[in-house]
Amino acid sequence: MAVPEFFGAIERSGLSTWIRESPSLFAFYFILLLHTVGLSLVVGANMVVDLRILGVASALPLKPLKQLFGIMWVGLGINGATGVLLLIAYPTKSLTNPLFYLKLLLIAFAVVTMQRIDARVFGDARLSEASMVARGKMMAMWSLALWIGAIAAGRLLAETFKYLTYADILKGKA
DSSP states (O other): OOOOHHHHHHHHSHHHHHHHHOOSTTSHHHHHHHHHHHHHHHHHHHHHHHHHHTTTTTTSOSGGGGGHHHHHHHHHHHHHHHHHHHHHHOHHHHHTOHHHHHHHHHHHHHHHHHHHHHHHHHSOTTOOHHHHHHHHHHHHHHHHHHHHHHHHHHHHHHHHOSOSSHHHHHHTOO
């Protein structure tokens, strides 16, 4: 597979170099920490809603959980911003790994599912708890599976890359 030189150009940029190589506390590891915080917000809040729809903590009323969707969107926003920065730091590592594309696909489906749960389960305030659960059960199962898959794919990215940087390709490292 031919790897575009454009990846090397990104890696040679000042921002990419700073994220990867800076000793600053606000460089790579801080961005990674914020990515984890965003992940915990979006996936944690999703899991609370999904598990409640599936019957966990059934004494907890479902309708007030609609407020968690704001937290989910904040977490997704944090993850989007930090994800772009992490991609700028290591474009070759990510963009040459099929798991990266699987992760993005799973996230896209999970976000669509999140929106559908918000609209179909929480969109009509007149629905009873039982109706909300009935409308959301299958989507909640899919949501859990999609987020778990996205997390697994993201975690595996750190272990399954072929090239860390474009310079590794030029040096003949695989």
